[in-house]
Amino acid sequence: MSRPEHQAPPELFYNENEAKKYTQNSRMIDIQVQMSERAIELLALPDDEPHFLLDLGCGSGLSGSVLEDQGHRWVGFDISSAMLDVALEREVEGDLLLGDLGQGLPFRAGAFDGAVSISALQWLCNADKTSHHPTKRLYKFFSSLYSCLSRTARAVFQFYPENSDQMELMTTQAMKAGFFGGVVVDYPNSTKAKKFFLVLMCGGAAPLPKAMVEAEEEERISYSSKRDQLKKMRGKPLKRSKEWILEKKERRRRQGKPTKSDTKYTGRKRSGRF
Amino acid sequence: MKLLTHNMLTSKCLKGVNVGYPLGIVAKDIKVLETEFNSEFVLRIIPKLDWDTLWNAADSIGHSGDLPRTLCDDYENDVEFLKKAHHVLLEVEVINGELVCPESGRKFAINKGIPNMLLNEDEL
Ligand SMILES: C[S@@+](CC[C@H](N)C(=O)[O-])C[C@H]1O[C@@H](n2cnc3c(N)ncnc32)[C@H](O)[C@@H]1O
Numbered sequence: 001m002s003r004p005e006h007q008a009p010p011e012l013f014y015n016e017n018e019a020k021k022y023t024q025n026s027r028m029i030d031i032q033v034q035m036s037e038r039a040i041e042l043l044a045l046p047d048d049e050p051h052f053l054l055d056l057g058c059g060s061g062l063s064g065s066v067l068e069d070q071g072h073r074w075v076g077f078d079i080s081s082a083m084l085d086v087a088l089e090r091e092v093e094g095d096l097l098l099g100d101l102g103q104g105l106p107f108r109a110g111a112f113d114g115a116v117s118i119s120a121l122q123w124l125c126n127a128d129k130t131s132h133h134p135t136k137r138l139y140k141f142f143s144s145l146y147s148c149l150s151r152t153a154r155a156v157f158q159f160y161p162e163n164s165d166q167m168e169l170m171t172t173q174a175m176k177a178g179f180f181g182g183v184v185v186d187y188p189n190s191t192k193a194k195k196f197f198l199v200l201m202c203g204g205a206a207p208l209p210k211a212m213v214e215a216e217e218e219e220r221i222s223y224s225s226k227r228d229q230l231k232k233m234r235g236k237p238l239k240r241s242k243e244w245i246l247e248k249k250e251r252r253r254r255q256g257k258p259t260k261s262d263t264k265y266t267g268r269k270r271s272g273r274f
Numbered sequence: 275m276k277l278l279t280h281n282m283l284t285s286k287c288l289k290g291v292n293v294g295y296p297l298g299i300v301a302k303d304i305k306v307l308e309t310e311f312n313s314e315f316v317l318r319i320i321p322k323l324d325w326d327t328l329w330n331a332a333d334s335i336g337h338s339g340d341l342p343r344t345l346c347d348d349y350e351n352d353v354e355f356l357k358k359a360h361h362v363l364l365e366v367e368v369i370n371g372e373l374v375c376p377e378s379g380r381k382f383a384i385n386k387g388i389p390n391m392l393l394n395e396d397e398l
Binding site for chain 1 (some may be wrong): 275278279281282283284285286287294295309312314315318319322324358364386387388389390391392393395398
């Protein structure tokens with residue numbers, strides 16, 4: 001089947017029938033939730049604090065529920081009232097707005113601590129009306145997003161690019177609007193698990209977070225699978241154990257935060273003598 | 275629409291509108307829904323707010339209660355105050371009504387709690 005964006009404009013494609021899938025199709029729900037969790041991880045918010053976030057193309061509120069589960073408050077923005085109705089049915093805590101991302105975001109400067117967007121951005125590359133210019137719409141969207149985020153915020157978009165030109169178009173417009181960042185490709189060698197995340201940062205250039213890779217590619221395969229087994233046996237690793245530190249560092253690396261490399265000294269008791 | 279969202283909303287996407295803030299509220303139907311109080315969140319959000327706009331918005335729909343008109347200096351330690359702010363920001367919801375652009379008078383309908391911010395092509 002052809003790509004959804006080629007079939008109809010989003011406000012028509014996401015009708016009641018399509019919206020129903022977001023409450024009934026468990027595979028679709030699982031994928032949305034997984035991608036949302038990864039997107040939040042890439043936001044690299046300071047640990048354990050509630051933040052005020054935006055969900056762009058929030059649809060049925062699946063991604064928003066993941067934000068809630070992690071203790072954040074959110075505002076969702078979507079062009080499809082059928083999808084937003086599902087979000088209402090789901091009784092999400094986030095506040096919802098009906099609007100078109102390509103017309104710009106209607107928020108005050110610095111309002112939000114971050115933004116996520118799951119499977120929506122590719123829609124902006126389409127011209128659904130003769131008056132639509134994808135380049136202009138993308139620029140308007142990114143520049144309005146840049147201004148409504150706080151200075152150190154990130155915006156993370158999981159999206160389905162049609163080709164490399166499209167990816168280039170999005171990235172160029174985002175940089176023109178003031179963002180730093182780029183595309184992180186998780187599981188690049190898997191046809192099924194491969195996922196694209198555009199990671200945008202407001203506060204200056206920083207290294208892009210590390211992509212997820214297939215287990216077979218991982219050098220530390222034997223180690224990490226051993227760790228997983230141990231973890232399953234014991235549940236969460238003992239606080240501040242070596243396991244715990246390594247896991248925390250691994251999480252920081254995946255978020256692209258500066259992290260010291262692991263050595264044989266990691267997690268060892270300090271002797272107390274200097 | 276919660277008043278926290280209202281505090282962040284503008285109509286500046288309209289052609290010819292410069293600031294588009296604050297939007298007026300015409301409330302036909304209001305609901306009060308309790309949600310969990312989290313002082314950390316309230317503390318984090320207060321510096322981002324336009325307090326006058328919050329107070330006026332709450333007052334205009336009859337829900338300012340005893341929310342202070344201005345922020346006092348040591349509000350961080352005043353749990354009673356933080357609870358009042360939480361209530362006005364997150365528990366009072368406009369379910370049906372309109373938002374009004376202060377510059378152009380353009381109205382944005384609110385249905386089922388969702389403001390419709392879609393613009394016509396000729397308004398861009
Ligand atoms: C795959 S769905 C995302 C689902 C959502 N993450 C959820 O949890 O249900 C993509 C969403 O993007 C929205 N969308 C597409 N183009 C849009 C636009 N120009 N403005 C706002 N939303 C848009 C669609 O209406 C749809 O709800």
